[in-house]
Amino acid sequence: MTPFLRKFRILFSTQFALMTEYRAEIVIWMLSGTLSLIMMLVWMGQAAAAPGGQIRGFSASDFASYFLATWFVGQLLVVWVAWELDFEVRQGTLSPKLLRPMDPMWGHYSGHVAEKIVRFPIMLVLVGLFAWLAGARFSTDWRVYAAVLGLVILGFTVRFLWEYSLGLLAFWTESSTSFQEVVWLVYAALGGLFAPLAFYPQWVQDIAVWTPFPYMLGLPASLIAGKATLEQAGQGALVLLGWLAVFVLVRVWVWRLGLKKYGAVGA
């Protein structure tokens, strides 16, 4: 085992222990992310009222499947690292972490992954319950779930990196967390949290296909709901890989600039 992997494994196991302490909070955090559930109920009502019981080929049950899948994927994509960085920079708790023989980013990354693992079984129970109540149907093809897992890992890493870069803006400004809110809005809109991407005006879709957002949230959700093909999943993965490379570079660049600034203030 390389030294890096050994360090990462230890970080991960401590973070996992920490996150299991917070399991009650994790349930509450999950339940507070209700936007896709609210949108699901509204769209189901719209479909039921529409002539033929369908809107653009989506019946009430299709909406239930899509939005529950969005909720599920969205839960796996939750990232809060910008808040932690904001706190660490402002309170100066970042300083001791800089002395460790590893980029502090890995501590945050392993913490997020550990939290997802604690979250996962609770999510399965809730999605099962909601699906039964709302009459949702999910794909039964195992390859779909393998593709979803791949897309979610890529999408989560991309989101983690852009949130990390935004969080590092705390070196310069006090309002870094509110930039994050505005970026979240773009992510939610283009990702398909309000409606499947095909429901948006054409010009929005033309812009969205160049961004990472539809491939990290809407595409995996459509796959689970049986509304997308494995071929589309492959294309999405390629776009996400491209964005991953971009955000890795952005993160390193902001981190270097920020550290210079931080040293100048703190020393």
Place this chain on the structure above:
Amino acid sequence: MTRYLRLIRIFTGATISAQLEYRANFLGAVLASLGEVGVALLGIAVLFGQPGTVSVGGYSFHQALLVVGFFMLTEGFISVFVQPNMSKIAEAVRTGSMDFTLLKPIDAQFNVSTRNLNVLRVTDILIGLGLIFYAASFLTVTLGGVLAAGVLYLSALVIVYCIWLALSTTAFWFVKTQNMSELFNGVFGAGRFPVTAFPVPVRAFLTFVVPIAFITTVPAQALTGGLSPLLALASPLVAAVLFVGSRLFWKKAVGSYTSASS
């Protein structure tokens, strides 16, 4: 009574001058407000953007926009007046500084509810009012409707305050309440849409269990004259019951408070 009014003036002056120290935060507050209104408007816009869609839950586009306006106004009310105060209750219980609040010769509930303001989020209130005026200019609004909406919205504010107070009062037993307010925000998000847009069981839940319907939908209905008398009477009644209930709960909580270390 005049003493309490004078206190409100002093508290407001102190909290505003403290906040104006951090002028750079204003940009952040504006961005956050834009985010809030963006979420609400996008949700409505995509729904009405579908071919053949003329109404959501029986609401026309401008009527639905009115609901969004009341939602933003309430968001603003919460961020400016309610949350800055209520989030401090848990901290005061944890650190023991609640002792000083209880020792002061004014009502403790009044003190914890009025001491702090977040004036920066006034943008939410302005956006909400702007949306209400804009939407109302496309609808037929009578003077009676405006008056009814005003009164019903006041009871809506009381309802919001009471729910937050009750949730924050649990801090006397559970040290952390931040999660409670997260949960409230999650459910309150349903207020972006007219309550009639939801399936019947959910509608009943949002009216009788968590009275979100009274906060945004009912004042909007009153403004356009589509309100049933039963709901018009129910809203102040719910507000009154919640006010007495949360007051009793607060008294009980204070009664069982034994400071931080004991």
